[in-house]
Amino acid sequence: MLDDTLLAAVVRSHVGPHARVWRYGHDNVTPMTIVLETAEEAVEHPVAVYWVDGGLPENYSLPSLTPAVVVFNSRYLEMAGYLRGLLTDDLSSTEQLSGIAEQACLEIMAELTLRYGDPAVACYLAARSLTVGRVHPLPPSLQDIERIPIDEMYMAVWFLPLLHELGHVHFENAGPGDPVVSEAYLDRLVDAVMAASFGDAYEQARGALSRGESFRSLSRDVLTVEVRADLFAVDVLLAATQRVMRQLGSAEGFSAERFVAENLMMFRLFHHMVIEYLAQVFAVDDTAVDGVRDAFLAMARHDEERMAAFDEGFVAAQEQCLDPMRRHNDVLLRLAERAADDPVVVHFVERFCRLAESLDVDSPDLQILADVVERPADAAGIIQQARMAFLVAWVSGPDTDEPFTVQAPDGQLVVPVYVTEADVDELTGAFGDRLAPGYALRRVAIVSPTEHNAMLTILQHLPESKRGRARVIFDGSPAFVRWLRSIAGRDR
Ligand SMILES: [Zn+2]
Numbered sequence: 316m317l318d319d320t321l322l323a324a325v326v327r328s329h330v331g332p333h334a335r336v337w338r339y340g341h342d343n344v345t346p347m348t349i350v351l352e353t354a355e356e357a358v359e360h361p362v363a364v365y366w367v368d369g370g371l372p373e374n375y376s377l378p379s380l381t382p383a384v385v386v387f388n389s390r391y392l393e394m395a396g397y398l399r400g401l402l403t404d405d406l407s408s409t410e411q412l413s414g415i416a417e418q419a420c421l422e423i424m425a426e427l428t429l430r431y432g433d434p435a436v437a438c439y440l441a442a443r444s445l446t447v448g449r450v451h452p453l454p455p456s457l458q459d460i461e462r463i464p465i466d467e468m469y470m471a472v473w474f475l476p477l478l479h480e481l482g483h484v485h486f487e488n489a490g491p492g493d494p495v496v497s498e499a500y501l502d503r504l505v506d507a508v509m510a511a512s513f514g515d516a517y518e519q520a521r522g523a524l525s526r527g528e529s530f531r532s533l534s535r536d537v538l539t540v541e542v543r544a545d546l547f548a549v550d551v552l553l554a555a556t557q558r559v560m561r562q563l564g565s566a567e568g569f570s571a572e573r574f575v576a577e578n579l580m581m582f583r584l585f586h587h588m589v590i591e592y593l594a595q596v597f598a599v600d601d602t603a604v605d606g607v608r609d610a611f612l613a614m615a616r617h618d619e620e621r622m623a624a625f626d627e628g629f630v631a632a633q634e635q636c637l638d639p640m641r642r643h644n645d646v647l648l649r650l651a652e653r654a655a656d657d658p659v660v661v662h663f664v665e666r667f668c669r670l671a672e673s674l675d676v677d678s679p680d681l682q683i684l685a686d687v688v689e690r691p692a693d694a695a696g697i698i699q700q701a702r703m704a705f706l707v708a709w710v711s712g713p714d715t716d717e718p719f720t721v722q723a724p725d726g727q728l729v730v731p732v733y734v735t736e737a738d739v740d741e742l743t744g745a746f747g748d749r750l751a752p753g754y755a756l757r758r759v760a761i762v763s764p765t766e767h768n769a770m771l772t773i774l775q776h777l778p779e780s781k782r783g784r785a786r787v788i789f790d791g792s793p794a795f796v797r798w799l800r801s802i803a804g805r806d807r
Contacts, residue, residue, distance in 0.1 A: 316361075316381055325377065326365045326386060333673035334370035338363060339387070346465055346559045350474045353555040354481045357547070358383075360488040362481065370673065371426055376480035378487035385480045389457050392473065394423055395581070396463075397454035399472050402580060402621050409624050414448045416628025421447070422663075424636045429671055433794070434678035435766040439642060441667045441684075442650040443635065445660050453659070465563060467570065470556045471577040478551050482544030549578060639774045640782070647683065647765050651694035654687050661691045678792065680765045704760040705732050705769040705789075706739040708746070712754030718773045719746065719756055720785060724801050728785045730773050731795065732766075738790060 317325075319338065326336050341348050355362060361382035372391040377384040398419060401407065407415050421444030428437040463469050556574060560566045634641040653660045665688045671681050683701050687694045707730060708719035719742075720728035733739040736758065743756040750756065763769040770787040777785055788794045 319363075322363055322380075322382070322384060323365075325380075326367070326384060329375070330367050330370040330386070330388075331673040331675070333669070335368040337366055339366050344562070346470065346473070346555075349559050349562065350470075350478065350551070350555040353558060354478055354551050357551055358481055358485045358488070360484055362484055364477075371430055371670070372423055373427065374476050374480050376483045378484040383484040383487070385477065385484065387477050387480075391476065392460060393454050393457060394419070395472050395476060396460040398625075399468070399580060400455065402625055409620050412621055412624040413627040413631070416625045417631045418444045418448055418628075419454070420629050420632035421635070424632055425667065426670060428636065429667075429676050430674050434671070434676050434792075435680050435770060435789075436636070437671075437676075438678070438680040438684060438765070439646055439767045440632075440636060441664070442646045443643065444632075445663055446646060446649045446653055465559065466565075466568070467556060467573040467577045470552060470559065471574075471581050474555065475548055475552055475578060475581045478548035478555075479544045481551070482547030483540070485547055486540065486543050552578070639771055642767075642771060644768060644771060647680070647767070648695075648698050651687060651698045654691045654694040658691075661688055664688050678766065679789075680767055683765060698764045701764040702762055703734070703764075704762055705766070706734065706736060706758055706760055707732055707773060708739055708743045708756050709759040710750070710754060710756055712751070715754065717776050717778065717781075718759075719743075720777070720781060721746070721802075723786075723798060726784065728781055729798055730777075730785060730787045731798070732769060732773070732787060732789045734790055 323336060323338070327334075330336060339347070339351070341351070351362075351364060363382040363384055365384060365386045367386050367388045369390060370388060372388060372394045374388050374391050375386050398416075401412065401415055401419065421440050425437050425440035425444060428434075428440055460472070463472075553574065557566065557569055560569050650660070650664070654664065664684050668681065668685045668688055671677070679701075683697060686697045686701075690697065710717060710719040718730045720730055723729050731742065733742070739758050743758060747756045761769045761772050763772065766789050773787050774782055774785060786794075788798055
C-alpha cells in the first residue's frame with residue numbers, strides 16, 4: 316500500500332508543479348461519491364481518485380499501483396462539456412458548427428501536442444485555433460457545468476471518462492477474462508475508427524500511427540483494452556445514474572433512450588467511435604447487433620446533420636495535426652494581427668504559454684507567443700523582428716533540388732536545421748564527398764519568424780515519397796540532442 320504523500324508526488328510529477336492536486340474524499344454524498352462507490356464495488360481493487368485543476372486536458376490512470384491512481388482533470392471536464400454543448404446549443408447554426416468544432420479540437424490538440432509532440436507544431440495548432448474563425452468561442456467554466464441539471468447528460472459528461480479510467484484499473488487487476496470482441500470485429504473497428512477520424516488523411520495517419528508518432532496508438536492490443544474499459548464504464552454508469560436519480564427523487568424520470576443517446580454522443584466525441592461500436596456494446600449477443608444498430612441509427616438521425624458538421628471540423632483539425640501539407644502558412648502573423656486589438660485572443664495565448672511553462676516546455680516559437688502576450692500592441696513588429704535565417708544543407712544534381720536528408724537509425728529521414736554557418740558547413744563537408752557523381756551540397760538559408768514556417772517550407776521542397784518519413788529538427792531542441800545521440804550510438 317502506497318501512502319498519501321507518495322501517491323500525491325506521483326500525480327504531481329505527471330501534471331506539473333502548477334496544477335492544483337487533491338485526493339477526492341467521500342465526506343458528503345454527491346453524484347461523484349455515488350459513482351465512485353458503484354465503481355469500487357465492481358473494481359475489487361483499492362483506488363485513490365485525485366482531482367486535478369489545470370494542466371493538460373486529460374484523465375489518466377496508473378492501474379498497477381495499490382491503491383491504483385485515477386486522475387480526474389477539471390480541464391478535461393470543461394472541454395467535454397464544451398464539445399457536448401456545441402452539438403446541441405442553439406447559439407451556433409449548423410453552418411457555423413464545423414468551424415467552431417475545428418477551433419475547439421485544434422485547441423485540445425495544441426495542448427496535448429505541447430507535452431507529447433513538437434512545440435513548434437503545438438504553437439501552430441494554438442495559433443490556428445485562434446485565427447480560423449472570426450471570433451473565438453469561450454468554453455464554459457466548471458461552475459457553468461456544475462449548474463446543469465443532474466440527469467443522463469450530466470452523468471455522461473462528468474463521469475463516463477472517469478469510469479473509463481476505472482475500467483482500466485479493473486481489467487489490470489482482474490485479469491483478461493473472456494474476450495468481449497472477436498479479432499475480425501476488432502480489425503473492422505480499427506479501420507472504421509481510422510476512416511471516420513482521419514478522412515482523406517487516413518493513409519497518412521496510418522503511417523504516423525505505425526511509426527508511433529501520434530499520441531494515441533490505435534494498435535489492436537490498445538484498442539481491445541479501450542473497448543473493455545468502455546464497456547465497464549457504460550455498465551457502471553448505467554447503475555450509478557439510476558442510483559443518483561433515485562437519491563434525488565427523480566428515478567422515474569430516468570430514460571434509457573436518453574442514457575443511450577448521451578453516451579452515444581460522448582463516444583463519438585472522444586473516440587470517434589462509430590455507431591457500429593455502440594451496437595456491439597449494447598447488444599446482448601451477436602444476433603442482436605443489427606437490431607440495436609438500427610435503433611441507434613434512428614435515435615441519432617435527428618442530430619446527424621450537426622454531428623456531420625462537427626465531424627468535418629474534427630477531421631480538419633486532425634489533418635492539420637498529422638499532415639504538415641494541410642497546414643497554412645503565416646498563421647502566427649495572422650495571430651499577431653488579431654492580438655493587437657482582441658484581448659480575448661491575448662488571454663488564450665497567455666494561458667497556452669502558462670501551460671507550456673508548467674510543463675517545462677520551451678521553444679523559439681513559444682518565446683514569440685510569450686512576447687506577443689507581453690506587448691500585444693507591438694505584435695506585428697515582434698513577428699517582423701523574430702525573422703531569422705534557418706540554415707539547411709541542400710542537395711542538387713540530375714532531377715534533384717531539395718533539402719538534404721540524413722537517414723536516422725529508426726528509418727526516418729532527418730533534416731537538421733542550424734543557426735550558425737559553421738555547423739551547417741560541417742554537415743555538408745562530412746556528407747559532400749559521399750554523394751554520387753553529379754550531385755553537390757550547398758548551404759541554403761530560409762528566412763522565417765517561426766520554426767514552424769521554416770519546417771513547412773522545408774517539407775514543401777521535399778519530394779512526396781520522402782515527406783511522409785521526414786522530420787525537421789532544429790539545433791538546440793531536445794529532439795536535436797536525441798538525434799545526435801542516436802547517430803553517435805550507431806557509429807560506436
Ligand atoms: Zn483508456
